[in-house]
Amino acid sequence: MSMIECKKLSIGYDKKVVCKDINFEINEGEYLCILGENGSGKSTLLKTILGLNKPVFGKIILDKTISKNKLGYLPQQTDFQRDFPATVWEVVMSGFVSSMGLRPFYNKAEKSKAQEILDFLGLSKFAKNGFKELSGGQQQRVLLARALCATDKVLVLDEPTNGLDAKATAQFYKLLKTLNEKGLTIVMVSHNIERVLEYATNIVYLKDSMIFSGTIDDFRGSDIMSALKIGE
DSSP: OEEEEEEEEEEEETTEEEEEEEEEEEETTOEEEEEEOTTSSHHHHHHHHTTSSOOSEEEEEEOTTOOGGGEEEEOOGGGSOTTOSSBHHHHHHGGGGGGOTTOOSOOHHHHHHHHHHHHHTTOGGGTTSBGGGSOHHHHHHHHHHHHHHTOSSEEEEESTTTTOOHHHHHHHHHHHHHHHHTTOEEEEEOSOHHHHHHHOSEEEEESSBEEEEEEHHHHHTSHHHHHHTTTO
16 A cells, blocks of 8 residues: 655755656555755655645545654754753654654553553663763664554654764664664665665655655666676
């Protein structure tokens, strides 16, 4: 089932096009990675899917079972204040805010879901700690927990391992794969092509237009893959 469709899409800012001719679908259960050159519009595409940017042309169609405020989003590290003055529990619970409407307090189901996510990510022992006290890898898992509180359908991530060391990066990608195997649809911008080739099911590649959309196997056999010279 198609969760998200980009149709005749052009993206950019202030009506200036950064990337055009974007046409692809994201199906339920896929692990789709968006690759491309610097400045090709990868993060802009994510923000357009999330409704944070308006399309310059074309449209994005969401399945009726999801809405923009039901997409879990983990932004680039630079977009989230690392010395945020809150506890881990407070940061994680804030993932529910967009779906609460005018309700002022978290309900029992939300608290239970947050606790289950903290347990799954191995963060329960840090719940009362200050967010800024944690290591970079721990902070990123907290932000992942926050995003998971917002969705049980689609997780959207923008360069989630930037600034993490090799061990934290490997652990984070394994977590994402486990979540995908549990049925979560993942859409991610990444520069770590080796990890993408290991875990992703589908690839979109951007330049000044979309120049590839397909399965990971098709990408491995493409001219783009040959040009990237992975492992040399």
